Amino acid sequence: MSECWRRIWVDSTDNIILKVEHVTVGYSKIDILHNVELMLRRGEIVSIIGPNGAGKSTLLKTIFGLLKPRIGCVYLDGRDITGERPERLVRRGISYVPQVENVFPSLTIQENLEMGAFTRTDDFSGRMEEIYGLFPVLGKRRHQRVAFLSGGQRQMVAMGRALMLDPQVLLLDEPSAGLAPKFVSMIFERIIDINRTGVSLILVEQNAREALNMANRGYVLATGRNVLDGEAKALLANKEVGRLYLGG
C-alpha cells in the first residue's frame, strides 16, 4: 500500500474528487478486477455498467475499503484512501449503499437514519428533516419498523442512511435491483435529486440504459477489465455497447 501514500495525487484543473488507479483485487488467489481505472468529477453521476460477474460490485467494495487491492490505489479528494477501513472512510465524506441487506430491519426508519449518523456528535435533526424532505413517505412513517416496508421504501431508507453524514461521494450498488417498475423510475428521480444537492455519485446498474440516461459519464466493465468509457451520450449511441449491454 505504501506506493500510494507517497504519491499524493493533485489535480485542481479537472475537479476530480475520486480516482481509482490501476486496481487489481480479488478474493484469496483469484483476481476479480484487473488493472481497473475510474475517476469521478465533482458533481458528476458516473454509471458503471456491464454483464453479471464483470466485477462492478467488487469495484465499489474496493473503493469503500471492504476489499483491499493487491495492486493499485484509491484517492478521495487528493488523499490516498486505499484499503482504509469503512468506519474511517465515512468520516472522510464517502458513503456506500450495498445492493442487498442495506437496512436494519428491526429498527425503525428514524433509528436507521440515526445509525447513519452514528459518528456525528452534533445535532443532526436538521439533516434528518432534509432527508424526510427528499423522501416524504419515510417522514410519514418514521416510527415504523423497516421490516414492514416495501422494497422501494427500504431502498429509500438505505439511501437516507448513507446520506446522513452529508457525504461528498455516494456509492450506490444496483439501487433498482428487484424493484417494481414504478419504484425504479422513482428511485432514479431521487438519485438525480440527491445529485442536485451537490453529491457526486457512482452508480452500479443492471438497468444500463436508464443508468446511462441520467449519468454524465459511464464505464463499461467486462470480466474485471475496463472495456470502454466516455460521455454517457456517446456510450448510448455506441452500436457495440447497444448490442452487448443495452439489449439491442
Next chain:
Amino acid sequence: MLELIVYGIVLGSIISLGAIGLSLVYGILQFANFAHGDLMTAGAYVALFLITGPFAWLGISDKTFGPFSFGWRMVIAFPLSMLAVAGLSILLDRLLYQKLRKRGSSRVILAMSALGASFIIRMGVLIIWGADSLFYRSGLLRPALELPAGIKIRPDQILILIIVAVLVILLHLFLQKTKMGKAMRATADNMELARISGIDIERVIMWTWGIGGGLASAAGILYGIDVQLHPGMGWNFLLPLFAASILGGIGNLYGALVGGLIMGVVQQVSTAFLLPTYKPAVAFIIMILLLLIRPQGLFGGKTR
C-alpha cells in the same frame, strides 16, 4: 400448586436475567457463551467476598433490613459485583474471544474456548472458597409471609422479582433510547452494515459483554440470596439458560425474558410429580422437544 408457580416465577426471573445476557451476546456475536452460567457464579462470590472481606473490615453495618436477609453491605456489593463481572467478561473477550474472532476461528472453537473459560472460573471459585454451600448470612431465620390463597413467600423473593423487573426495564430503556443501545440492536441486525455506517463495532461488542456479564452477576447474587452459593451453581443454570434463550428465539431478548419465566415455572411445577433432582432433566427435555418441533423458538428469532 399455586405456590410452586410463584416459586417458579422467582426462579424464572433469575433464569431470565441470565438468558437475556446469553441471548444478547449470541444476537450480536453469534457466539454460544458456555461460560455464561459461571459468570453468575463469579458474581455471587464477588459479592460474598466484598461482604465478608472489605466491607466487614471497613465496619459497614451488618444489620439486616426489617424482614429481609441482607443489609447495607449487600446493597453496596450488588452494583459493585455487577461492575466487576462486567469487567471480567470484557476481559475474557479481549484476552480470548477477540483474538480467536480475528483469526476467523469457527463457532465451535469459540464455544469450546468459552467452555474452557467456564472451567477456569469455576475451579478458581472452588480453590478459594471450597466446595461447600455457603450463605450470605448464615444462621438467619427467614420467615415467610402468608399471602392470600395460602401462598407462602419470603420478603426476599418479592424483592428479587422487583429487582429483576427494574433491571429489565433499565435494559429496555437502554436499548430503545440510547445511541449505544440502538447501535447494539443495529449490529445484531447486520454487523457488516453497522460497520459500513461507521458504527464502532468493537465498542458495541464491549458494551454487549459488559451488560451480559453485569446481568449474569445480578442473577447469581439473587440466586445466592434466595437459595445458597455453590461453586457449581452457575454451571447448573447453563442448561435452563440455553433452554430459555432458545424458547424465546435466540437473539430475541424479550423472548428470553418470557422463556426464562416459563423454564422456572415448568421446573418448579415438575417437582410436584418428580424428584427435585430431575429439574435439569426437565429443562433438557424441553430444550430437545423445542429444537425438534420449533427450532426458531416460540416467538421467532431475529427478524431478518
